[in-house]
Amino acid sequence: MEHNLAVGLDIGTTKIVAMIGRKNEYGKVEILGIGKSKSLGVHRGVVNNITQTIQSIQQAVQEAEAASDMKIEGVTVGIAGQHIRSLQHSDYITRANAETVIDDEDIDRLINQVHKLVMLPGEEIIHVLPQEYKVDGQGEIKEPIGMYGGRLEANFHVVVGQVSSIRNVGRCIQSSGLNLEGITLEPLASANAVLSQEEKEAGVALIDIGGGTTDLAIFRDGIIRHTAVIPFGGNVITEDIKEGCSIIEKQAELLKIKFGSAWPGENKDNEIVSIPGLRGREPKEITLKNLSKIIHARIVEIIEQVYVEIKNYGHEEQKKKLIAGIVLTGGGSQLKHLKQLVEYITGMDTRIGYPNEHLAGDSDDDITSPLYATAVGLVLDGLKRNERKKIEQQEKKQEEKEEQKPVEEIKEKPVKERRSFLDKLTERVKDFLDNAE
Numbered sequence: 001m002e003h004n005l006a007v008g009l010d011i012g013t014t015k016i017v018a019m020i021g022r023k024n025e026y027g028k029v030e031i032l033g034i035g036k037s038k039s040l041g042v043h044r045g046v047v048n049n050i051t052q053t054i055q056s057i058q059q060a061v062q063e064a065e066a067a068s069d070m071k072i073e074g075v076t077v078g079i080a081g082q083h084i085r086s087l088q089h090s091d092y093i094t095r096a097n098a099e100t101v102i103d104d105e106d107i108d109r110l111i112n113q114v115h116k117l118v119m120l121p122g123e124e125i126i127h128v129l130p131q132e133y134k135v136d137g138q139g140e141i142k143e144p145i146g147m148y149g150g151r152l153e154a155n156f157h158v159v160v161g162q163v164s165s166i167r168n169v170g171r172c173i174q175s176s177g178l179n180l181e182g183i184t185l186e187p188l189a190s191a192n193a194v195l196s197q198e199e200k201e202a203g204v205a206l207i208d209i210g211g212g213t214t215d216l217a218i219f220r221d222g223i224i225r226h227t228a229v230i231p232f233g234g235n236v237i238t239e240d241i242k243e244g245c246s247i248i249e250k251q252a253e254l255l256k257i258k259f260g261s262a263w264p265g266e267n268k269d270n271e272i273v274s275i276p277g278l279r280g281r282e283p284k285e286i287t288l289k290n291l292s293k294i295i296h297a298r299i300v301e302i303i304e305q306v307y308v309e310i311k312n313y314g315h316e317e318q319k320k321k322l323i324a325g326i327v328l329t330g331g332g333s334q335l336k337h338l339k340q341l342v343e344y345i346t347g348m349d350t351r352i353g354y355p356n357e358h359l360a361g362d363s364d365d366d367i368t369s370p371l372y373a374t375a376v377g378l379v380l381d382g383l384k385r386n387e388r389k390k391i392e393q394q395e396k397k398q399e400e401k402e403e404q405k406p407v408e409e410i411k412e413k414p415v416k417e418r419r420s421f422l423d424k425l426t427e428r429v430k431d432f433l434d435n436a437e
Contacts, residue, residue, distance in 0.1 A: 005032075006386055007064070008378025009057065009075040009178075010186075011169060013042050013212025013235060014331070016056045017372060018064040020072065021379035028360040029380060031367045033068025035060040044212040044231050045081025045186075047168045050175070057176040074179035076382035077169060078374055079126070080186035080215055082231035083162040089114060092134075092153030102135070102144045106152055114156055126166070127159040127185060127421045129224055142221075159185060159227055170429040180433070182385045183426045187217035187227050189377030194329050194353030194370075195219065203322035205310050206353065207342075208373060209302070209332025211235050216306055218313050220320060226313035230305050234332040237298045244294045245286050251275050255291060256335075262299045263337035264292040299335065303345050310346070325349030329373040385423075 010017040020033045037059035041049030061072050091113045095106060107130075114128050133141040135149035144152060166183065173180050190208045191200075200219040208215040210233045218226040234256075241252040241260075259273055271288040314320040325348040328338060333352050342350045355376035356368040367376070 004383070004386070005070075006181075006379050006382025007072050007075045008189075008375045008380075008382060009060070009077045009173070010372075010375040010378060011042060011047070011053065011057070011077060011172070012039055012210055012374070013045055013233065015039050015211070015371075016042075016053075016060045017375040018057075018060040018072065018075070019372065019375040019379050020064055020068045020070060021376070021383065023383055024360055026360070029358050029376075029383065030360045031363060031376070031379070033064045033066075033070065034367060034372070034375070035063025035065070035067060037063070039211075042212070044233075045210070045229065046083060046165050047172060050168065050172055053172045054175050057172060057178075061176065061178070072178065074181040075173060076182040076184060076378045076385065077173060077180065078184050078186035078189050078378050079161065079166055079169060080210075080213055080229055081161075081165060082213060082229060083123075083165050084126070084159065084185075084227070084229045085161075086157060086159045086227045088131075089117060089156045089158050090153060091156065092151055095150050095152060098148060098150035101146050101148055102152055104145065107145070110152055110154060111156075114158060117158065119160060122162050122164060123160050124163045124166075124425075125158055125421070126161045126425055129157040129159070131155040131157055131223065131225065157225060157227070166425070167429055167432060170433050174433050180426065180430055182382060183422050183429065184378060184381045185227065185422070186374050186377075187215040187229070188224065189381055190215065190329055190353075190355075190373040191217045191219065191224070191377070192358075192380050193355035193373045193377035194327060194357060196357060197222070199324040199327070202324040203320070204324035205306075205315075205322055205326045205348075207303075207306050207326060207328050207333075208330040209233055209328065210330045210374075211332075214302055214306060214330075214332070216309050218310065218322065220322065225320075226309065228306075228309040230302065230309070232298075232302050232305070233330075236302075237295055237332075240294050240298050241291065245275075245284065245291070247275055247284060247286075248278070255286070256295065259288055259291060260295050261288075261292040261336040262296055262341040264289060264296045266337070267292055295335070296341070299338065299341065300345065303342055307346050310348075315348075322348065325351075327351055327353040329353035329355070329370040331371045333370045 004023045008019045016037050016039045018035045021029045021031050024030050037056045039056050041052030047053050093110050133144040133154045191206045201222050203220040206217045212233045214230040216228045238252045267288040272285050275284045277283050339350045354368045355373040
């Protein structure tokens with residue numbers, strides 16, 4: 001595949017989406033094809049049936065290939081699910097020589113130190129995100145490289161997940177005949193797709209309400225500060241409607257989408273929907289007021305859990321305040337009156353996030369739906385990874401050329417971007433799959 005093309009694969013609880021995107025000459029992303037299939041082997045964001053997941057992936061990929069007239073070889077995939085948790089951790093290193101400036105290697109050493117943290121069995125560190133540094137006790141340093149100092153310390157946001165779950169996702173992709181090109185945290189992918197840089201600076205919480213899980217990512221001063229996965233999503237609302245109204249799931253899902261509202265006050269008592277009975281039974285009559293009461297109770301529970309996480313991050317402290325408030329995305333964000341309810345519960349400004357931040361202006365409305373936020377984010381991530389690869393290859397060629405030059409001509413090397421943990425994780429998962437039988 002060309003380097004300006006990338007494919008995002010969003011393996012969700014309710015749907016699997018394959019999306020092909022390319023960067024146009026204005027630096028915006030055009031979506032060339034999209035395929036989606038019902039996700040059968042995934043529960044709460046975690047693969048629990050490999051065979052079914054493979055079939056669903058292949059179906060989505062074939063659809064995207066047909067829509068774009070292209071062959072998909074490699075994909076960038078998102079990881080989420082109930083096994084992801086995050087923690088705050090501080091660590092420090094003492095440098096051997098305080099008379100030299102701090103460089104990349106010092107930071108790598110500090111980050112590798114974090115790896116010695118003791119995890120629960122089966123867990124592994126997925127992502128280590130430095131929050132701020134201290135050099136010799138002087139705090140609030142954003143970038144310590146180039147400074148002098150003997151003791152370098154940092155606060156880290158550490159994201160932890162189950163290795164087996166991540167390997168299973170890798171296995172599904174490999175068995176679907178695809179290359180695993182990159183792994184990204186889904187909350188980060190969605191955030192890239194829907195948030196503006198200004199919002200990330202001002203402080204914002206992105207809430208992605210999916211089918212099986214609700215993901216949260218909090219940014220402040222342009223840096224990710226907190227992530228969480230809450231093991232509830234749109235499916236539990238559908239379940240409650242099904243139980244509460246004694247109807248089948250398909251009907252419950254339709255009711256939720258067509259008539260559902262998060263705010264029970266607005267339905268009149270006499271608004272009624274009639275649902276056909278099963279196999280010759282009498283039709284059922286359901287009042288919209290009852291329907292929205294059921295939805296309201298469950299969505300309040302989800303939002304309150306998310307709000308607990310926002311408070312855990314420290315939103316109530318003055319210097320951690322999230323000025324841009326909340327952005328809602330994901331399929332669950334399309335529920336009527338949800339914005340008002342979230343503002344009412346949290347007292348924070350809220351908007352619905354459409355993934356059009358980096359998409360070309362003429363993109364189809366269908367693609368810019370909150371449903372596709374994660375998929376768009378994964379495409380963006382894949383494109384960024386391709387660009388990095390291209391730059392690395394050019395640097396290699398450059399270095400080979402320079403080795404043949406006399407010493408006095410060699411200029412200073414450009415600063416390389418530090419390889420992220422997710423890139424290392426991707427490589428580890430690939431190696432594992434190559435050696436596993």
